Amino acid sequence: MVDKSRILVADVAAIAEATAVLLGGGIVAVPTETVYGLAARAGDAAAVARIYQAKGRPSFNPLIVHVSGVAQAAELVEIDAVSARLMAAFWPGALTLVLPLKAGAAVAGLVTAGLSTLAVRCPAHFVMQALIAGAGPLAAPSANASGRISSTTAAHVAESLGKWGGLILDGGACAAGVESTILAVGVGGVRLLRAGAMAVEDIMAVLGEMGTPTPLALGGESPSPQGGGRLLAPGMMASHYAPLQPLRMNVVAADVGEFHVGFGDIVGDLNLSAVGDVVEAAARLFDVLHIAEASGRAGIAVAPVPIAGLGLAINDRLRRAAAPK
Ligand code: AMP
């Protein structure tokens, strides 16, 4: 195993070092009570792009943002009576809630993959909480290479993300060892997006007390938001995010009436990365697409983005946006 990562026991000094890394725009692997996470400050688009780079993710999935508690969550998402009740009952803990993103919330577009909803969770683990206290809300997917199983020890992280070479805080084996349960709370009721460490029966009991309709998918298939799980409204699915206008890829010279998204030497109306850096381009992608959409032009044309590193995920996302609607 070729491994340049540095594993530090998560003591006060290591937590302080990790906090400094986060504040400086870096990413760190951290223990939580579910699985190890790979964390970046939620408002730092470039740092969030580095998470995707480290994981080698071929596509952009929305990430869970970890918060210190209900008050911090309220700065990022709209909390209705049902989600407030669920937070009171299960936070801190292994329950993630997908809620409407607040306008102006300090969350990078790459975190939500351009969606208007945000997944939030308040972790119980003291290491994650200490980092949030020092660095603010943290976006963190599981700390494993894309397509590999989640990591439940620091050694798993080092093995899975061997080439990454960053700082791994060792907090021992994760108590739960499986990912959080994810619920979407919206006008249509409560939907189970992912079965996980928080028992659905316990959630049902709390919702039952409130008399809330619960179209939870108990047993059987566990719908994934990316995979087109039928319990989600199509507009909420990451894979369905697309600008309103038709979008063309690999366009060197845009047609009249098109908004041209540039890359590198192809300047365009707005450039993803003038220096041709795919990490910078990933960090800017969703913001730029939103601006292009809001321009009101008849179409969007995007310059070629090389299929290397994060360029793979960028091209995947553009292909979905370009697909006939
Ligand atoms: P991981 O970070 O590896 O635990 O995976 C996070 C999960 O949360 C993925 O399945 C995401 O699709 C899901 N998720 C995060 N944000 C949202 C959102 N806004 N809407 C629907 N699903 C989400």
Ligand code: MG
């Ligand atoms: Mg994962």
